[in-house]
Amino acid sequence: MTKLLYQNAISAMTLAAALGAALTMTATPAAAAEGDNEKCYGVALKGKNDCKSGPGTSCAGSSKIDFQSDAWKSLPKGTCEKTASPTSPTGFGQLQEFKAQKS
Amino acid sequence: MxxxxxxxxxxxxxxxxxxxxxxxxxxxxxxxxxxxxxxxxxxxxxxxxxxxxxxxxxxxxxxxxxxxxxxxxxxxxxxxxxxxxxxxxxxxxxxxxxxxxxxxxxxxxxxxxxxxxxxxxxPYLADVARLEMFYLTAYHAADATPLDEASFRGALSNADALPSARLQLHPSASVLRSTYAAGSLWAAHQGTIDLATVDPYLAEEILIIRPFWEVLVVPLRPGAGRFIELLANGASFGETALAVSVAFPDFDLTTTLADIIRTGAVVAFNFNEAL
Incomplete structure (x- = not known):
């Protein structure tokens, strides 16, 4: 570290204050965090399913029909079983793959 | 070969x-x-x-x-x-x-x-393509768990060591520094903003990252792109904050930190590595 840099160095206090303020700004209700999503089967429209794979593979966006019962979409926790799915026996999305009923 | x-x-x-x-x-x-x-x-x-x-x-x-x-x-x-x-x-x-x-x-x-x-x-086509390639790269990058709030608070309690601390960034993170509005053009084509409001010739810096399941494309504030790049190159927290503050008069450390914490870009605070 050069002398000039040392003289102009940002103090530990400044860094701590900025970090503390940033943490206050980012404190969000837990439900909004993306980590609280769940896989929801039977609600994705054709080609709009999520996947951990990606383009050029045969997974994301690969579902062939609307509301395909073995294709999932990542949805906020608690919303899946309230999302309409015409192929589902319960009428709503499910947390597991299911056997589609004929609509 | x-x-x-x-x-x-x-x-x-x-x-x-x-x-x-x-x-x-x-x-x-x-x-x-x-x-x-x-x-x-x-x-x-x-x-x-x-x-x-x-x-x-x-x-x-x-x-x-x-x-x-x-x-x-x-x-x-x-x-x-x-x-x-x-x-x-x-x-x-x-x-x-x-x-x-x-x-x-x-x-x-x-x-x-x-x-x-x-x-x-x-002229902005190549940068939009770069963004899309970063998106794909982030999609396939290794998983890592973003640092939680308690761990940040822990780092904060070690305030004297903050200037020499090194922030480890998420393996999926990349920064695109575009001379065009590559991020806004991309967002307009996702339907999240109105294309009519986008000036393609306005420079933008964008963070592309996949903290959990989905890839995020996040517009950055002035200096934030440089801030992330310096951290990624192994510069300490103190060196990085100083260098970016000097180079970018509009740089705001607090909001930039809030942005990178919110997007899950930090996975670890490493102390003790500096002499």
């Missing part, structure tokens, strides 16, 4: 070293309709090998164009399907895949676009 083979018609094809002459001929004919069908081919049912080879060649090229379409959907929308496919076809003959993994194909496509004279009237 890769070698470049010049062809009489002017195209350059990169081929893997270690191929014999027959494989070189077969591979280059596969990507170039002006070359004849390789010699000594025969079909199992006695049909014309020239026709069979033409079908195979068409399938190879179509599948590669389709892969580029999947990876660069916004780039395609910006120039239209017909133009995109024609451009992709030329790219494929110049830079054929080096790996059998189609999901990795196209990392040289943005640079190709930047030097492709027919799209000089769409």
């Amino acid at each position: 890769r070698i470049d083979v010049s062809r009489p018609h002017g195209g350059h094809i990169s081929l893997q070293a270690g191929m014999n002459n027959y494989e070189v001929d077969f591979t280059s004919a596969l990507l170039d309709t002006e070359q004849p069908c390789p010699a000594n081919l025969s079909a199992w049912n006695g049909s014309d090998p020239v026709k069979r080879f033409a079908v195979y060649r068409n399938n190879v090229v179509s599948s590669l164009i389709d892969a580029l379409e999947d990876t660069f959907p916004v780039t395609r929308e910006l120039v239209g399907d017909e133009f995109f496919r024609a451009m992709a076809r030329i790219f494929i003959t110049r830079v054929p895949p080096k790996s059998p993994v189609l999901a990795e194909y196209g990392d040289e496509f943005p640079e190709f676009i930047a030097n492709f004279s027919p799209v000089q009237s769409v």
